[in-house]
Amino acid sequence: MIIMDDKKKNLLKSSLGVIALLVVLLLLPLIQTSMMPFIMNLLIMSFIYICLAESWNILAGFCGLLSMGHCAFFGLGAYITVMVIIYFDMTLLLAILISVLFNSILAYIIGAISIRVKDIFFAMVTLAVAQLLFSLSMQWVDVTRGPRGLIMPPLYNLDRRYLYYIALAMVVIYVAIVLLIRRSRLGTMLLSLRDNEILAKSLGVNTSKWKIVATIISAVMASLVGSFYILYIRSVQPGSVFTFDVTMKIMIVAFIGGRGTAKGPILGAIIIIIDELIRGWLGGTYAGLPGIIYGLILALFVVFMPNGLISIFNLKDKSTSRSAPKKEVI
Amino acid sequence: MLLNINNLSVxxxxxxxxxxxxxxVNDREIVVVVGANGAGKSTLMRTIIGLNKASSGTILFENKEINTLQSYERANLGISLVPEGRMLFSDMTVLENLQMGAYPYRKNPKRVKENLEKVFDLFxxxxxxQNRKSNTFSGGEQQMISIGRGLMGEPKLLMIDELSLGLAQKIIDLLLKTVQKLLLNNISVLMVEQNVRQALKIANRAYVLDNGSIVLSGSGEDLLNNDHVQKAYMGL
Amino acid sequence: MGSLDFPSFMTILISGLCTGGVYGLFSSSFSFQLGALNVADFSFGSWLMLSMYLTFFMYKEWNIGIIPFGVILFGSYFIISFLMSKFIYIKRKTDDNMIITMGISLIIQNAATLLFSSYPRSLGIIEKTIVVGGVQITITKLIMLFLSAILLLGFQLFLNKTWTGKTIRAVVQNKEVASLMGINSNRVINLAFSLSYVMLAASGIMLVTLFSVEPTAGGFYQMMSFFICIIAGLGNIRGAFFSGLLIGFLTAILNIISSQFAMVMMFLIFVIFLVVKPTGLFTAKSRG
Structure with missing residues (x-):
């Protein structure tokens, strides 16, 4: 009984914190200062990367599959959304649906060819797909206009505040999805795959099938973020979505927060804010310097803090409530 | 005393x-550990050579504690393990397999050659x-290569994990005879076996391992005539 | 494509074959790391790129001879990779290693951008050519093809004939059993990893005589070596050389068909290959 009480108390405490944070984020756009657009941009960029990191986490956290080309799903979502609107004159909703469809197919193909072989295949193939899409979007000038990229028609010009709320809603939904998957049959299945694939196989679980399902879910989530991205930024170039920079940022957000956790990326998003600030400050001088720093952060975190920032909080939880049961991350 | 294991748990x-x-295990002695499948025989061997870690207890080799040593360091002290299932380097020739056993003194070609001749005398x-790929041989011949490879390391203690596994009776007899010959070269042998009767026949002393504990020990002959052993392991 | 006469076609093909030789060299080294040593090294391409840059500066600015330069380059690559293997890779799981090497790759690539700028550098060697029946053959490329073949042959001989080489093969086959022979398996793996890096450094020197280099070049070569070693079958060193030739050949043909979409077509071929024969072309020849 004592354990239950502590658990409830912890749950109450953490949900109070979440609610407080949400209220602050909900009320924030109502403040009128000249700094507001700047702050909102920072937050929206962070939201985008939180969502992408959640989607990345489904693969890395649940399946042990490292997607080294996650920008591919994201960028394809953005590109197809805008292309459908420009070339086929369809509605936004339809455009988003079609991009989701394309990403599901892509994810299925990637999963089908790489998962059954060896884990590193998945990493390599996703990386290769991202590089392929980069060169395709650069070279296929007739359709993608090459490095100049595509611009969203002015029809869908949404107010920044709406976009802010949409992004915030996406974050809430994505975190909820990851938490739900964790508690669902699918989540249990995937975790059992990750921890002991041979055992899962011997129990008759079709491991490849579930991994492919996870890949598709993850790709669809990233694709939707891409659709949001094109609504927000209003233009897309190969260099802004299909480069390894994007994937790297996704991985850094996931890693700094805590790999495979639902709440980790929220903490990890701090790096996106720092990143935007540094880039604004350097303003194009010292090209490469941020990349060096991120590379270092990535490598050092894996070596010295493999469970991310969230492990600090979990540790604190344990020390404050003595009788708390072993807390699982996620 | 060559090998001395005290209160070992894994x-x-x-x-x-x-x-x-x-x-x-004393000098110039064949010691056999018998027991059913899953009794922990292979784990015992692997722990002595250092592939598994002991959770408590000590292992002394020539009165020196070796618990903290890596397996390659233990091998260099003069312990050889002929692993279960032979485990030859399959894309290498017989000669190359044997040469790998001579790794610790590879810079002394004369010594390598002498030991090669000894092994070829035995087999x-x-x-x-010698220039055929090792995976083209029959099970018995592969076991010979594996034992030969173990002997190339000039061991003081040769451990053999399941010598007879999957082999024909004629070959088992031959191999056991060879094992007995080793005593003449001052090599002690520690074997684990499922083929209880034959192993006990050549053993100076023997232990019965059941469910992770030693339940019986004595001379090979004593155990051969022991009721419990006969019932449990020889189907009498 | 119709306007292309036979000699020019052959010229392009032979040139593709020659560059394929160098591809084969670095891919063999990658294949050795991935298939044999089981290290998933995503910083591979970036180290290759760095070696190309260093060679460029050696030739253009530093004025040290090729031999002292080679000694310094090979030595430092050997030491760096030995330390990386010893302190980082050998202790960790594959997916951690993938991320760490990715981080290292980012550091190298961006350091190159910072120090050398993203402007592509080319040695700009004036190429001597010989003409045989209208077919032009560039001497540099021909030399590179032979050089890579010789280096690989040397590596194979080393693995097959020397004690160290045999030890590496033993450890690669079964780490545990090798340790029963008194072999310090971890040290041997570190050593083998370092050797693959020396091959990598050598490939960099050769590659920069053929192509220009820019900080992002590593990604391309990384992908190429992955394709090539998959096509050959993981861990098959000799196979990787031949599929390197094949890919060089193929790239040349694809470039004739459409230089714009050569990479895209190459990727599609790779995907089809993975579906049809995921175990590789040369697996039958490798160890059983």
Whole structure:
């Protein structure tokens, strides 16, 4: 009984914190200062990367599959959304649906060819797909206009505040999805795959099938973020979505927060804010310097803090409530 | 005393595989450990050579504690393990397999050659086919290569894990005879076996391992005539 | 494509074959790391790129001879990779290693951008050519093809004939059993990893005589070596050389068909290959 009480108390405490944070984020756009657009941009960029990191986490956290080309799903979502609107004159909703469809197919193909072989295949193939899409979007000038990229028609010009709320809603939904998957049959299945694939196989679980399902879910989530991205930024170039920079940022957000956790990326998003600030400050001088720093952060975190920032909080939880049961991350 | 194991316990993945094992091997002696499948025999061998870690207890080799040493360091002290299932380097020739056994003194070609000749004396069939890939041989011949490879390391203690596994009776007899010959070269042997009767026949002393503990020990002859052993392991 | 006469076609093909030789060299080294040593090294391409840059500066600015330069380059690559293997890779799981090497790759690539700028550098060697029946053959490329073949042959001989080489093969086959022979398996793996890096450094020197280099070049070569070693079958060193030739050949043909979409077509071929024969072309020849 004592354990239950502590658990409830912890749950109450953490949900109070979440609610407080949400209220602050909900009320924030109502403040009128000249700094507001700047702050909102920072937050929206962070939201985008939180969502992408959640989607990345489904693969890395649940399946042990490292997607080294996650920008591919994201960028394809953005590109197809805008292309459908420009070339086929369809509605936004339809455009988003079609991009989701394309990403599901892509994810299925990637999963089908790489998962059954060896884990590193998945990493390599996703990386290769991202590089392929980069060169395709650069070279296929007739359709993608090459490095100049595509611009969203002015029809869908949404107010920044709406976009802010949409992004915030996406974050809430994505975190909820990851938490739900964790508690669902699918989540249990995937975790059992990750921890002991041979055992899962011997129990008759079709491991490849579930991994492919996870890949598709993850790709669809990233694709939707891409659709949001094109609504927000209003233009897309190969260099802004299909480069390894994007994937790297996704991985850094996931890693700094805590790999495979639902709440980790929220903490990890701090790096996106720092990143935007540094880039604004350097303003194009010292090209490469941020990349060096991120590379270092990535490598050092894996070596010295493999469970991310969230492990600090979990540790604190344990020390404050003595009788708390072993807390699982996620 | 060559090998002296005191109160050895081993945990693997949360499972208590061996508990409180006391076992020793003297100079010029064949010691056999018998037991059913899953009794922990292979784990015992792997722990002595250092492939598994002991969770408590000590292992002394020539009165020196070797618990903290890596397996390659233990091999260099003069312990050889002929692993279960032969485990030859399959894309290498017989000669190359044997040469790998001579790794610790590889810079002394004369010594390598002398030991090669000794092994070829023991197993003439290997001499004729020394340049054939090891995976083209029959099970018995592969076991010869594996034992030969173990002997190339000039061991003071040769451990053999399941010598007879999957082999024909004629070959088992031949191999056991060879093992007996080793005593003349001052090599002690520690064997684990499922083929209880034959192993006990050549053993100076023997232990019965059951469910991770030693339940019986004595001379080979004593155990051969022991009721419990006969019932449990020889189907009498 | 119709306007292309036979000699020019052959010229392009032979040139593709020659560059394929160098591809084969670095891919063999990658294949050795991935298939044999089981290290998933995503910083591979970036180290290759760095070696190309260093060679460029050696030739253009530093004025040290090729031999002292080679000694310094090979030595430092050997030491760096030995330390990386010893302190980082050998202790960790594959997916951690993938991320760490990715981080290292980012550091190298961006350091190159910072120090050398993203402007592509080319040695700009004036190429001597010989003409045989209208077919032009560039001497540099021909030399590179032979050089890579010789280096690989040397590596194979080393693995097959020397004690160290045999030890490496033993450890690669079964780490545990090798340790029963008194072999310090971890040290041997570190050593083998370092050797693959020396091959990598050598490939960099050769590659920069053929192509220009820019900080992002590593990604391309990384992908190429992955394709090539998959096509050959993981861990098959000799196979990787031949599929390197094949890919060089193929790239040349694809470039004739459409230089714009050569990479895209190459990727599609790779995907089809993975579906049809995921175990590789040369697996039958490798160890059983």
């Amino acid at each position: 945990n693997l993945g949360g499972l208590n595989i061996l508990h409180d094992i006391n076992l020793n 003439p069939v290997l001499y004729k086919n």
